[in-house]
Amino acid sequence: MNILEYDTEFKRKIRLDGDDVSTAKVYGNCMSVFMKHYSEKYDSPLHITTRSIEDYILHLVDNDYSNSYINQFIASAKRFYRIFGQPKKCDTLVYHQKKFKTPNILTYNECYKMCNAKVYIKHQLIINILYWGALRRSEIINLKLEHLSADRRIYIVD
Numbered sequence: 001m002n003i004l005e006y007d008t009e010f011k012r013k014i015r016l017d018g019d020d021v022s023t024a025k026v027y028g029n030c031m032s033v034f035m036k037h038y039s040e041k042y043d044s045p046l047h048i049t050t051r052s053i054e055d056y057i058l059h060l061v062d063n064d065y066s067n068s069y070i071n072q073f074i075a076s077a078k079r080f081y082r083i084f085g086q087p088k089k090c091d092t093l094v095y096h097q098k099k100f101k102t103p104n105i106l107t108y109n110e111c112y113k114m115c116n117a118k119v120y121i122k123h124q125l126i127i128n129i130l131y132w133g134a135l136r137r138s139e140i141i142n143l144k145l146e147h148l149s150a151d152r153r154i155y156i157v158d
Contacts, residue, residue, distance in 0.1 A: 003035045006045055006084075013083045027076035034073065045080070050089050053077060057093070067096040 001009070007028050014024040034056060035045045042048050060070050078090040106114070115128050130140055 001044070003032060003039065003045075006035065007032050010080055010083060014079065026072065027079060030073045030076040031080050034077065046084055046086060050092060053090065053093065061096075067098055071095045 010031060011024040011028040014027060015021065031045070037056060037059075038045070038048050038052060041052075057070060057074070060073065074090070074093045074095055078087075078093065081087060081089045111131050115124070115131055117124065117127070119127075126140060129135055129143070130137075135143075
């Protein structure tokens with residue numbers, strides 16, 4: 001079998017398992033790229049070793065592919081080798097965790113300067129409501145004029 005035949009059969013088996021067409025397409029594309037990567041070295045994707053799969057994952061990491069893409073490849077590789085009768089080949093593969101980004105926290109002085117900045121009054125109002133009202137971005141986006149009560153100096157969030 002060549003790469004195209006493996007790809008077609010893989011997508012067919014995924015569909016037979018009850019998955020959506022888009023899942024079959026995504027998994028098939030991941031495995032096609034993988035098989036093309038090793039097409040010179042191996043005559044069949046079933047001959048690709050666990051070590052080579054791990055090396056390919058390192059290749060993805062080194063080339064700054066996202067963790068979600070790497071996890072997508074791992075899931076498709078596990079599915080591929082399970083479907084083609086080699087489920088143990090991917091037992092050692094570990095999914096990558098989402099990278100935690102440290103939030104950028106403003107100091108009180110930075111917030112105070114931002115709230116008193118010389119900008120349009122509507123922008124200053126938005127900044128003040130965000131900070132002093134501790135609103136989330138989605139809450140300020142959904143805020144309507146009816147939610148504000150200037151005489152009582154309050155706002156109501158649905």
